[in-house]
Amino acid sequence: MYSSLVRAQNAFGFFTTIAFVVGVLIAATDLFAPRTPSGTVKATNVQVVLGRPHYYSTRKEEYAVVKFDLDADLSSLFRWNTKVLFVYVTAEWPDRNVRGAGAANATNSAVIWDSIITSPSSDHLANIGPATLKKLRRSAAGKSIDPSRGKLRLRNQRPKYQITHPSGKIAETDDVVLKLHYNVQPWVGLLTWDQDSDLGVWKKMKGGLSKKFAFPVLKSKKQEGGSPRGNTAA
Template sequence: MYSSVVRIQNAFGFFTTVAFAVAAFIAATDLLALRTPSVGVLKTTNVQVVRGRPHYYSSKKEEYAIIKFSLDADLSSLFTWNTKSLFVYVTAEWPSAGASSSADGAPNNQAVIWDSIITAPSADHLANIGPVAMKKLKRSAQGKSIDPSRGKLTLKNQRPKYQITHPTGHVAEQDDVVLRLHYNVQPWVGILTWNQEADFWKWKTLHNGLSKKFSLPSLKKKTAEKKAGGASG
């Protein structure tokens, strides 16, 4: 009745129960941490719409937008002792055709133009970085549970990593375009957490994470300006 196999099974079952309880407790401690992410500046600095091949693997020419932007954000409060990494990305969004705004019920177009992964000091060894950068990270985090500079973003006239395209091949003359900052917190133990849509106890919504509305320029206007410049020369 109490064979070695049964005893091993009982011991393993007890171990998994204890491990699950400890993991649940660790995940619950995130609720005690104050999260107050905020954005000081999120704005476009240059917007262009050109026609060509947005990617080297594109088979045909199409319109695509290049949006440069500036960002000043403080996401350092998202780092706790249970944080493994923080995924940050900026999207450009605009209403679907025939809808003046997202309130009309039509889904918005959304395209990622920039992203970045910020690791916590305890997870720096998982980042794909060189030895020199690794030494700097270790030096900055020495004696600290969380490096205060983690999550503080200051980007000036940042070039996008990805161009904006559309299945129709046309993106020029789009109105009511906005930039939005998103984040995703990956913990060591627990569930992934995304942008808070509403305040939840000590977890606050991302303040000022939306830019002012702007329009994508017209290709015709840009072509006309080039012709005018050539004629004047």
């Protein structure tokens, strides 16, 4: 009953219980830290091309390329428990092909750009060079979090991914909007995403939605092919 193995098991059980309780308390501190994200996004150049959007595509199809401007202040999302902030922009538009009860809420959504922003405490996890890492550490010296980490200013940004549709047709689509999203990955706790309504001191995204625009008529393209990466609307 009081063997060394039993005592080791009891000590380990006590340790894991304490670690779990401390982890819960750490995660709970995020609930009391205000989140006030804001941003503006605007489409600056929109084209629809007939070609092969993926390097592995076996047929030509229509795909859209959307350049955009982005101004965002997500610095309030960086707290001492923040490990990584994932930021991405989607293009969304109503799905006119859906019939029935769900037609009103049917929406196509495709990611056109994304970025990973690390906190100073997790810079070593980022795939960056020694010179950039040294610069980031210097900028964060003496600060719990460098506020500039969450501030983005992009002008006429090229998309990382093109927009396609399962039907292969995407030209002359109306009511398209760009939307800014984020995902916070903490050191301890649950992943959290942007929210549609205020939750205590966590505020919903202020702005972050572009004006409606349309995918234009198909642009002729002499050469086949495209970027090696693409994104298909769901």
